[in-house]
Amino acid sequence: MEQNNLTLGIPGFSYPDLYDSNRLKDLLDVFDASVKKHDADLFNRFVAYRLNQGKGLAPEAISDLLVCMGPYVGQFVATLFNVTKQHQAQAERIKDEFASIFAYKNEVVAKLNLAFKDVNVSTWDKAAINTRFNLLVAAAFPEADKDNDAEHRVARVGASIGLLSAHYKLLAKGKESDYVNADGAALELRNKLSVHQQATTEFKDIIALHDPAEFVQGLMEIVQRWSYVAQNNPAITEHWLSFKFPEKRDFDHLVEHDVVNKGEFTAWMGELKHRRRRDGFKLTDPRFNQREVLSEVDHCIYCHERDTDSCSKGMINKKTNLFKVDPLGVTTTGCPLDEKISEMHLVKRNGDNIGALAIIIIDNPMCPGTGHRICNDCMKGCIYQKTDPVNIPQIETNVLTDVLFMPYGFEIYSLLTRWNPLNVKRPYMLPYNGKNALVVGLGPAGYTMSHYLLNEGFGVAGIDALKLEPLPTYLTGDSTTLPQPVVDFKELYEQLDERILAGFGGVAEYGITVRWDKNFLKVIYLTLLRRQAFRAYG
Ligand code: SF4
Structure with a gap:
């Protein structure tokens, strides 16, 4: 681990402040002041949104506020971690x-x-x-x-x-x-x-x-x-x-396959051209590259501008006011978290990965545990029902990895789970309130519940039936020492075939094979272990 003394790029703040609820409130005040200086009208509209929590605002107006404010969060956080150059270079590309x-x-x-x-x-x-x-x-x-x-x-x-x-x-x-x-x-x-x-x-x-x-x-x-x-x-x-253009979708023939004669019966077989032989236990799906991801972003038509973003809100039958059911019998509810997908796509299109990640984290703070290979209710709800839908999970995971692999990328993600000006319900974590909660099971539900309880000020003891491997103290910090900031996410990253099971993540750890990058579990595990009011036992 590279030793460093991180000096934050916002005067008056130091790294320990990022773990202190009162100082995070101060950081929000500095952020607000900087927005007010650049765009007083946007600032006033956003403050009103914070106060009314969206009541009386049209969905399109809320979306517009988030899309306008996202880049301010992106720039501010990039300045905080002195990565403005890298942030801009990503935007230019x-x-x-x-x-x-x-x-x-x-x-x-x-x-x-x-x-x-x-x-x-x-x-x-x-x-x-x-x-x-x-x-x-x-x-x-x-x-x-x-x-x-x-x-x-x-x-x-x-x-x-x-x-x-x-x-x-x-x-x-x-x-x-x-x-x-x-x-x-x-x-x-x-x-x-x-x-x-x-x-x-x-x-x-x-x-x-x-x-x-x-x-x-x-x-x-x-x-x-x-x-x-x-x-x-x-x-x-x-x-x-x-x-590359989207192809027509045939619900009776979703997966291309060959039919092979097995003598007394015939069998369906995946097309040979897609067969990938596995050798060992390395990650077999490296995800889309940047251009493939941007092709999906380009395919999106940013439906939030018309309040028709069914990937997030579900497809509603206007006559019955119920969710539509697709030809396979799937109820098209869209993202169960109501993630602001369309807004995130637009901010990504404009080149701002940090702003896009801040939009994801409003509703989906544990996003390393979602996205590609994990969930696709959003795709099933995409407005394109007759042609290929937008591959939203690939985009979401790409936004996350583009930030994680920036200098201080892990710190940026981790901060946004504790401090996010776009989250008007809880823009920064509350201080410890003296009450403790027990969370049983540290799978996706348990770790997400732990996160929300921590941000509300509760102490959390998480227990799991699997043995939990500890992470090094220099990464997690302890009651007297703060963690060492992670400069380069590659230093945390492990090849799947060399990695020791950490026990954290429940089904995401033991139920998913080499197609999903389990380094994402480490991101969540470390993010939680760094919280002073969190302990995990297993
Ligand atoms: S992902 Fe699909 S439904 Fe969602 S905004 Fe884009 S085109 Fe519309």
Whole structure:
């Protein structure tokens, strides 16, 4: 464990303060003052929300307050732990993915079938199309041309031209566009092509088009043709997220399978291409990568803006006012915790993982024990019932891991369980009230109950039938010493095949196999063990 003397980035506060209820109240006051300074109107609206606890506010208004306030929490917490640089770098990477990969997908790839309805690509001169596209990239987008990420290289070009084209199409329909200085951007492209020897010849007809809209349309055709060829190339469509679209959902055929003849009977077998041989007890499911997660965020349509976020609130039959039941007989209640999923997605889309995590933690403070591989009532309630739903658990777990693997990520998560300005019911933990509670069983229900009791000021003794392995005192602290701050979560992280069962987590520890990352249990266990008023016995 790396030794360190953590100096917090908010003057007047030190690490021990983060475990002291009175000082957490002071920290909330400093947070409030900083919001008031930047946006007095938002501050006043949020304070009113805190006072009225949402009574009289429309659901959309509450959602809007959380989405507006989330980034303030993100920035404040990043400053507190001196990780502003890393927090911003994450935001820039996420925003860049939306400005390139998903702008290309939405502006170009999604519209290809309109441009080339039923066109058979087999007669096209693919080599020539490829040459023209590559020349366009080299001449007009030399920076993108150096990109080692093949999908990102194409998407940077496709997004630029696709957005310009969309702008001119809007104008042609007499509509407004928020593209700033499109004519300037078109002129810059024209200039770049005009000074490139090969491009001047190859694209002379396009360069000769003086109307910027026609010029951009000429370039768009080069991009569209290349993209349409790519759309017919499985090597690209199977791997590039910009070519991934939700598929129709057939409730009678949810899982693709083969039927194998076993002699006297036939059996269903999962498709061989999905078979992953397990070797040992390492984690077998490393979860989605960042681009796959962002593809799900892009799939979401942020229904909280219309109070139709059924992933959180469930699907209600307007006639009976009861939850709808899907064709499999599942009652679509949405998230049992009413997690503010849609709001979290929007804040993640804007690049703020800490703000998004703070939104999750309002209703789901023990989120390391939920998400991918654990629960999916939210997906069953997603507004997309006829096509693939948004993979919310993957997004939720990704928001958590993006924070955990930042410097001081564990400390950030842990703090947000004790102090969260977005949680108007309990923005900071209460001091010990002298009353103690016994929690029997430290599985998901028991550890969650323990957390809530602790935040209300109770002492908690948690007992479990399994032997609980202690964690080192330098991590947990004791009655006289505070824990050592964890700088790098990797120092806590253990490979599943080397890890000793800690006994904590009930069914989540002994009932789940190597598909779920049990390091998340350690995050919860350590978060609770650091609470002065908590003891665990097993
Ligand atoms: S996850 Fe589905 S239901 Fe929830 S906000 Fe997104 S699209 Fe709507």
